[in-house]
Amino acid sequence: MDQSTTQIYKRLISYVGAYKSVAIVAIVGMIGYSGMDALFIQLMKPFIDEGLNQRNNEVLKYAIVGEAYAPAIVQSFNDASDKFEPVAIGDETDYAKLIKNETLDFVLVIPESFDSDVLNSGQHKIQLYLNDAGLNKVMGRVSDIIDEYTDAFQQTAFAQLNLDETQQEALLKPIKIEKQNVADDREVWGERLGGMLPYFIFILCLQGAMAPAADLGAGEKERGTLETLLISPMDRHKLVLGKFFTVATAGIVTALITVSSMAIWGLVLSQGMAVEFVVEIMSMIGLVDFLLIFLMLVPVVAVFAAVLLSLSIYARSFKEAQSYMGSLIMVVIFPVIIAMMPGVELKGGWVWVPLTNVALAMKELFKGTMDYFALFGIFTSTAVIATGLIFFCIHWFNKEKVLFR
Numbered sequence: 001m002d003q004s005t006t007q008i009y010k011r012l013i014s015y016v017g018a019y020k021s022v023a024i025v026a027i028v029g030m031i032g033y034s035g036m037d038a039l040f041i042q043l044m045k046p047f048i049d050e051g052l053n054q055r056n057n058e059v060l061k062y063a064i065v066g067e068a069y070a071p072a073i074v075q076s077f078n079d080a081s082d083k084f085e086p087v088a089i090g091d092e093t094d095y096a097k098l099i100k101n102e103t104l105d106f107v108l109v110i111p112e113s114f115d116s117d118v119l120n121s122g123q124h125k126i127q128l129y130l131n132d133a134g135l136n137k138v139m140g141r142v143s144d145i146i147d148e149y150t151d152a153f154q155q156t157a158f159a160q161l162n163l164d165e166t167q168q169e170a171l172l173k174p175i176k177i178e179k180q181n182v183a184d185d186r187e188v189w190g191e192r193l194g195g196m197l198p199y200f201i202f203i204l205c206l207q208g209a210m211a212p213a214a215d216l217g218a219g220e221k222e223r224g225t226l227e228t229l230l231i232s233p234m235d236r237h238k239l240v241l242g243k244f245f246t247v248a249t250a251g252i253v254t255a256l257i258t259v260s261s262m263a264i265w266g267l268v269l270s271q272g273m274a275v276e277f278v279v280e281i282m283s284m285i286g287l288v289d290f291l292l293i294f295l296m297l298v299p300v301v302a303v304f305a306a307v308l309l310s311l312s313i314y315a316r317s318f319k320e321a322q323s324y325m326g327s328l329i330m331v332v333i334f335p336v337i338i339a340m341m342p343g344v345e346l347k348g349g350w351v352w353v354p355l356t357n358v359a360l361a362m363k364e365l366f367k368g369t370m371d372y373f374a375l376f377g378i379f380t381s382t383a384v385i386a387t388g389l390i391f392f393c394i395h396w397f398n399k400e401k402v403l404f405r
Contacts, residue, residue, distance in 0.1 A: 116152075
């Protein structure tokens, strides 16, 4: 970078000097945001627990059709009066209507052929009518009672057949698969968390660069300061580079804060609060992994900065620029979704696909299966795309019909 471009860069950075206190507050706020989330969840936990307890203690209204065929089951429901309340329905057979108008929570229909001697009578099918559209305790509570009789009927049949416990287990499950997971704990956690993290990190980096990009292009158009820059003796490509580095700096700072917050709150939750699964995760991930994540985000931020600045230069007003940039989030999400799809790995051609390769690399880093030679392809492809977008931005900035359309 020559001296003139450096001067432009410093001058553009000096514009935000007056807002130093605001910037400090914003950074502190971003770092503390995770803590506020954790505090909010902790404060809401008693209310959530109370709501769940009320749901668990709810008494379900029911009716049993065919009571005479299974008196023992009927008696079990009557004994659990703290969970069930019988309701007489007479000759009503429209069970769906009774459940939908909340007269009943469920109806149990016992067949006439019901018998404890399953060897002779065969399998019984008890019909359970319920509204299963939302969260409810019907299926779980009914199953608890029916399962007791299922086990009892099985034991009666086994006694009749004179089978010991080993034979009973073999009869119930002739073939048993014993899963032997060759993946270590880090691979398991990395597969779960590594796929989701790029989704949040990419969006945060994009949003961090949006405000300065909108202001340095469309914002200057509205304030009338763009014309002053254009009549200056400075080359236009140097003006664009100065604006680009300003936007990229904002995105890189956002990336640094995001990755640092992940590391800091990981240490706080693992060392200070001893949250078990966080302790397990942080014991597998080192400082080098976080550093590599940040370094991979630098060319990604460069791509974002070039695209955002191009949109800002094209837009007629600040609001128009914001509308263009808002829709860009969907474009960023798509490569991350591809990286989360089964069968997509950091191999072959995927190493050279921008954004998707970075998302895949983050997942591989968390899993501990990273092929570090793939970093060459990741940095090269992303840097090439970023460079091409910068040249496109310079090309647009040299067109009067784009600047003053």
